[in-house]
Amino acid sequence: MSEVNSVEKMELKVKDIIQKYGSDRGFVVPILQDVQKEFNYLPKEALNAVSSHLDVAISRIFEVATFYKAFSLTPRGRHQLSLCVGTACYVRGAPLIESNIERVLDLRPGKTSPDLEFSFDTVNCLGSCALGPILVVDGEYQGQMTVSKTNKVLKKLGKKVKTDEN
Numbered sequence: 155m156s157e158v159n160s161v162e163k164m165e166l167k168v169k170d171i172i173q174k175y176g177s178d179r180g181f182v183v184p185i186l187q188d189v190q191k192e193f194n195y196l197p198k199e200a201l202n203a204v205s206s207h208l209d210v211a212i213s214r215i216f217e218v219a220t221f222y223k224a225f226s227l228t229p230r231g232r233h234q235l236s237l238c239v240g241t242a243c244y245v246r247g248a249p250l251i252e253s254n255i256e257r258v259l260d261l262r263p264g265k266t267s268p269d270l271e272f273s274f275d276t277v278n279c280l281g282s283c284a285l286g287p288i289l290v291v292d293g294e295y296q297g298q299m300t301v302s303k304t305n306k307v308l309k310k311l312g313k314k315v316k317t318d319e320n
């Protein structure tokens with residue numbers, strides 16, 4: 155697919171999303187949420203399309219897109235892992251899980267794999283301390299994580315995991 159075609163397709167998709175909200179500029183945040191859901195991040199071209207279809211200055215759209223931590227202006231992986239490193243999760247073993255994920259995915263927190271399969275982040279307390287350590291896998295909270303449970307999750311997501319048990 156040529157780049158022009160893919161930009162056109164992106165603009166059409168954005169237009170569809172905006173129409174779903176009646177082209178109401180009061181819905182910038184949910185519109186951006188839907189755009190991110192569609193593309194896994196907020197591509198510059200999509201933000202331009204939101205700006206022109208809603209007739210809102212691009213600077214304002216960027217302001218919103220950078221204000222909320224949930225939005226990403228850089229490509230994100232198909233699978234997103236967020237490990238809680240708040241105090242309760244930390245003392246229950248989050249650092250071990252973190253270094254294992256780093257090793258298996260060869261990814262530092264805050265990074266996305268070059269094949270865009272995985273993004274990995276660490277986050278602060280998610281409010282479910284009793285279930286810690288918590289790993290959020292594609293939006294789903296998984297509690298009482300251990301290194302071996304994490305490896306099972308990664309295998310399920312298609313990652314080859316080398317462990318001492320292999």
Ligand code: FES
Nearest residue numbers: 238240243280282
């Ligand atoms: S510290 Fe992890 S959920 Fe609270």
